[in-house]
Amino acid sequence: xxxxxxxxxxxxxxxxxxxxxxxxxxxxxxxxxxxxxxxxxxxxxxxxxxxxxxxxxxxxxxxxxxxxxxxxxxxxxxxxxxxxxxxxxxxxxxxxxxxxxxxxxxxxxxxxxxxxxxxxxxxxxxxxxxxxxxxxxxxxxxxxxxxxxxxxxxxxxxxxxxxxxxxxxxxxxxxxxxxxxxxxxxxxxxxxxxxxxxxxxxxxxxxxxxxxxxxxxxxxxxxxxxxxxxxxxxxxxxxxxxxxxxxxxxxxxxxxxxxxxxxxxxxxxxxxxxxxxxxxxxxxxxxxxxxxxxxxxxxxxxxxxxxxxxxxxxxxxxxxxxxxxxxxxxxxxxxxxxxxxxxxxxxxxxxxxxxxxxxxxxxxxxxxxxxxxxxxxxxxxxxxxxxxxxxxxxxxxxxxxxxxxxxxxxxxxxxxxxxxxxxxxxxxxxxxxxxxxxxxxxxxxxxxxxxxxxxxxxxxxxxxxxxxx
Numbered sequence: 001x002x003x004x005x006x007x008x009x010x011x012x013x014x015x016x017x018x019x020x021x022x023x024x025x026x027x028x029x030x031x032x033x034x035x036x037x038x039x040x041x042x043x044x045x046x047x048x049x050x051x052x053x054x055x056x057x058x059x060x061x062x063x064x065x066x067x068x069x070x071x072x073x074x075x076x077x078x079x080x081x082x083x084x085x086x087x088x089x090x091x092x093x094x095x096x097x098x099x100x101x102x103x104x105x106x107x108x109x110x111x112x113x114x115x116x117x118x119x120x121x122x123x124x125x126x127x128x129x130x131x132x133x134x135x136x137x138x139x140x141x142x143x144x145x146x147x148x149x150x151x152x153x154x155x156x157x158x159x160x161x162x163x164x165x166x167x168x169x170x171x172x173x174x175x176x177x178x179x180x181x182x183x184x185x186x187x188x189x190x191x192x193x194x195x196x197x198x199x200x201x202x203x204x205x206x207x208x209x210x211x212x213x214x215x216x217x218x219x220x221x222x223x224x225x226x227x228x229x230x231x232x233x234x235x236x237x238x239x240x241x242x243x244x245x246x247x248x249x250x251x252x253x254x255x256x257x258x259x260x261x262x263x264x265x266x267x268x269x270x271x272x273x274x275x276x277x278x279x280x281x282x283x284x285x286x287x288x289x290x291x292x293x294x295x296x297x298x299x300x301x302x303x304x305x306x307x308x309x310x311x312x313x314x315x316x317x318x319x320x321x322x323x324x325x326x327x328x329x330x331x332x333x334x335x336x337x338x339x340x341x342x343x344x345x346x347x348x349x350x351x352x353x354x355x356x357x358x359x360x361x362x363x364x365x366x367x368x369x370x371x372x373x374x375x376x377x378x379x380x381x382x383x384x385x386x387x388x389x390x391x392x393x394x395x396x397x398x399x400x401x402x403x404x405x406x407x408x409x410x411x412x413x414x415x416x417x418x419x420x421x422x423x424x425x426x427x428x429x430x431x432x433x434x435x436x437x438x439x440x441x442x443x444x445x446x447x448x449x450x451x452x453x454x455x456x457x458x459x460x461x462x463x464x465x466x467x468x469x
Contacts, residue, residue: 070104075207075235081107082119082205082235094203098181098243102166106147106205106235114158116208120144121166123201123241125182127348127402129360130194134348138401140172140181140199166203168241174401182400184240187344189362195346197403201241207233242395245435247296254384255290255306262380263308268293274428276309276413281318281422286310289338289411289430299396299434302386303409305338305369309381316381318422322413324371324383336413340367340387341429347402359402366390366407396434407432 069089074081084094084104096102106117123140147162171178186198252268265271270293276285290306297303309319325334347359367389375382387409397406411428415421 071237073235073237075233079108079110079233080205080207080235081109082203082237083107084203093238093240095240095242096168097241099170100168102168102203102239103164105161105163106207107161108158108207109160111158111160113209114207115150115210117147117158117162117206118144118208119147119164119166119203119205121168121201121203121239123172123181123199125199125401125403126197127346128196129346129348130190130192130196136348136402138172138174140201140400141169143167172400179400180398181241181243182398182403183242183395184238185395185398185405187346187362187403187405189360193360195348195360197344197346199400199403201239202236203239204234204236206235209233242436244437246437247298247435247439248294249292250439251304252292257375257382259377262310262375262377262382263288263290263306265290269306270295272428272430274411274426276319276426277424278315279415279418279421279424281315283311283315285315285319285423287411287413287426287428289409289428291409291430291432295430295432297432297434298438299389299393299436301438302388303340303367303432304386305384305409306374307338307371307383307385307411310379313378316376316379319381322415322421322423323381324385326371326373326383328370335415336411338369338385338387338409338411339365340389340432341408341410342366342393343406343408345404345406366393396436407434 069087071084071087071089071091071094072081082104083106084102086103087094094102102121106119108114108117121141121143123142125138125140126135127137128135143166145164145166147164148158150156150158168181170181172181173179182199184199184201188194188196252266255263255266255269258264269290271288271290274287274289276287278284286309288306288308288310290308292304307324309316309323311319322335324336342364343361344364345359345361367387369385369387371383371385373382374384395405398404409430409432411426411430413423413426415423415425418425
């Protein structure tokens with residue numbers, strides 16, 4: 001069965017590698033998974049450095065300027081209404097980006113007996129191991145704004161409309177390290193071992209009245225949806241947190257081929273090299289995957305690449321049956337593929353067992369390449385192509401506490417029958433990162449946070465067979 005049909009899961013050393021069908025998906029919060037190759041509209045990757053923070057603020061202000069509508073939610077029976085400005089009127093949930101200010105008002109339609117009105121914003125990160133292995137919860141942010149309190153001396157009634165503004169923080173601390181505020185996200189892995197992880201944000205508006213009637217009397221004489229019931233005076237709504245960012249550079253001009261040496265390399269395209277080892281022949285093949293420098297892409301656009309193979313003419317002739325197919329009808333049958341893989345890691349205990357980290361992770365295929373043959377010579381063979389990203393991917397990589405999401409391009413050569421194939425199986429992994437918006441000329445893009453492309457904190461703990469490049 002091809003690699004895309006399976007998911008790898010690694011746990012502590014007392015467990016072996018488990019292969020699970022990819023139907024147990026890790027998904028973004030808002031939209032269900034769908035097929036390739038169209039692109040998402042609201043992915044997410046935050047940033048950290050000062051000039052880039054200004055750029056993110058500019059993007060956020062531009063977005064809010066274009067959204068004059070309100071998000072509206074009312075309490076049961078309409079006792080109070082929460083109105084949030086700068087949102088799409090038909091949006092199912094309010095959306096905020098980096099450094100945003102949540103602005104709106106609470107309309108109180110029944111002010112009799114009201115003693116106070118307040119709004120509160122909270123964010124949590126919860127990591128849970130399936131089958132009772134433990135739970136870790138981080139408070140990402142918390143802020144409260146008391147809009148009105150009854151003055152006992154003056155005895156003035158509650159106003160019918162109260163405005164408020166709450167500023168979102170840009171970072172949070174888990175007690176040891178400080179991270180950029182992570183996006184709204186959910187992930188899960190069923191089975192044993194397994195995990196559930198989510199990052200949720202919520203806004204609550206509370207209209208407070210004194211509770212003079214005993215609860216037993218309420219249950220007997222008041223309807224469940226009556227506005228005097230305490231739970232009907234709170235308005236709670238989930239909030240999607242999705243900062244925006246841009247690549248630091250545009251996609252460079254295309255590479256050109258030369259009759260004698262193949263692709264003419266430039267500093268704007270970085271080649272990652274691997275060797276396809278010989279199995280039943282005399283010589284291996286040098287494979288080069290060329291990607292734009294740096295490897296940071298807009299998630300709304302396909303990822304361009306070039307792939308070249310270098311060997312003697314006789315060796316390349318043996319490789320021909322394994323070379324990429326260019327016809328879409330046979331693409332799933334090919335042995336040479338480039339796929340976009342997402343690794344989601346959860347470390348609940350943040351401890352070492354037998355000298356090894358006790359975290360779990362899962363790897364999903366979230367995109368695949370289409371190839372085009374662009375040339376060949378006596379000792380080279382070259383293709384161009386694009387990797388198309390699945391619709392349900394709406395956020396990029398991030399790291400927060402014991403929760404991280406990382407993306408990789410994976411080149412694989414998997415001969416159908418290794419016993420008869422002239423070449424051995426080959427796998428190359430190249431880390432990449434995503435932004436939410438395309439590059440433009442009016443400003444530099446932000447530096448992404450999350451795991452470094454070059455593994456500054458050490459090579460990532462990839463599943464077996466996925467070497468870090």
